[in-house]
Amino acid sequence: MLENKLKNAPLVSIILPVYNGEKFLEESIESCLNQSYQNIELIIVYDISTDNSLEIIRNYASRDSRITIITNFKKKNLPEGLNIGHNKAKGEFLTWTSDDNIYEVNAIELLLKTLLEENVDIAYGDMEIIDHNGQKVRDFVFLDFENIIFRNYIGNCFLYKKDVFERNKGYNENCFLVEDYDFWLRAISHSRFYQLRKKLYQYRKHDSSLTHQIAFNDEKKEIWNESVIKMYDSFSNAFMEKDHLIIREFLSKSLNYQKMPFEWIVKNERVINLFKKNLSMNGNFQNKNAIEKIFLDKIIYIMTLDQGLQTNLSKSFYIVKKHGLFLDKKAIKTLIKYSFFKK
Known part of the structure; x- marks a missing residue:
């Protein structure tokens, strides 16, 4: 005491x-x-x-x-x-x-x-x-x-x-x-x-x-959306010398549960990986496996929402290839569900 x-x-x-x-x-x-x-x-x-x-x-x-x-x-x-x-x-x-x-x-x-x-x-x-x-x-x-x-x-x-x-x-x-x-x-x-x-x-x-x-007031919702952009612009800029706008888009759309093309993830893989690396250099983010896991969960969620031309099976293969070490049972079940069964 x-x-x-x-x-x-x-x-x-x-x-x-x-x-x-x-x-x-x-x-x-x-x-x-x-x-x-x-x-x-x-x-x-x-x-x-x-x-x-x-x-x-x-x-x-x-x-x-x-x-x-x-x-x-x-x-x-x-x-x-x-x-x-x-x-x-x-x-x-x-x-x-x-x-x-x-x-x-x-x-x-x-x-x-x-x-x-x-x-x-x-x-x-x-x-x-x-x-x-x-x-x-x-x-x-x-x-x-x-x-x-x-x-x-x-x-x-x-x-x-x-x-x-x-x-x-x-x-x-x-x-x-x-x-x-x-x-x-x-x-x-x-x-x-x-x-x-x-x-x-x-x-x-x-x-x-x-x-x-x-949640229920359109004016407040609009203010909230604008503030989210400003917030993530500052945060991503603190960890990225360039390409911070890519990270800002990723984080803000994730927070708002907005749909993103899975191809966007593939295209910006290098930037996202650099962001993760920069995060891991901060004393608050010493658990690198945890960082990888939360990004993986977000990427899988984006896959489940995407209705693009690329098949879910090919998206799942990409995820397994790039993030296989961090897949848990829940993630594997989700990949199987969205790869071989209808949404």
Whole structure:
């Protein structure tokens, strides 16, 4: 256990952006204030709202001096609000949460303990999904870190050194709706990650969440697509001196589940292999077999969607020839299914 005496314990800053969040706000604030690790400051970045969020915030601030309120009189998007809160933070360690989600009581303690003991820059944990009423839906255990190439597998419960934010020069305000994913991808080049396999957070699924809006709101979906392109442009450029646009196309279309001709994979095999090689030189991607496996899975998935002139049998032969060492039973079954049977 970490020593929790305030005079010796490092300060942890939690940033909480709030906009029309009254429905679940009390639970979110209490989960921050009731942490087993008590040397925290809670910075609430409040955007002028039409509900009673401010009254709730002021009520808690009047009873707990660890709360700081920052009021934005003009609505900010999430990465703007995060930067405002982070720049106000005094802590050596930083994190942020949402006004509809809940920390487990020992989340900050365990994440901080991990950062200090493992000598890493960023630690993150698993979570459980809850519904509108706070009832558990299911556990969500994130895949190994290497999978971050194709999807955000850091999640919502994390803690990082202030240096990470500074080296990243904050959150990219042009990457609204993927601001967290973009932040992690940019941090890969200078910071070490550690995955703590403990459920430390409750993520609430409901109709008003940004995640839900991306799926069902055309305007939000368009913003998300544009931000994905910007995010992957930066990430691929960091690992490729040239041909980064090819990697950007591969990653962005994969994230969006867009169909790609299998011939595109064959044509750009050299570039993709160079990207994998460059990734493996980064300290966060030391498991080369894992990198090969996740790329193989993506290539097989592309094969299953492709309706091109080339037969699936010939595509399967190509995959076996190029990636045979990394085929597992599941991959082999998929190749057989799509090579010899109708889709």
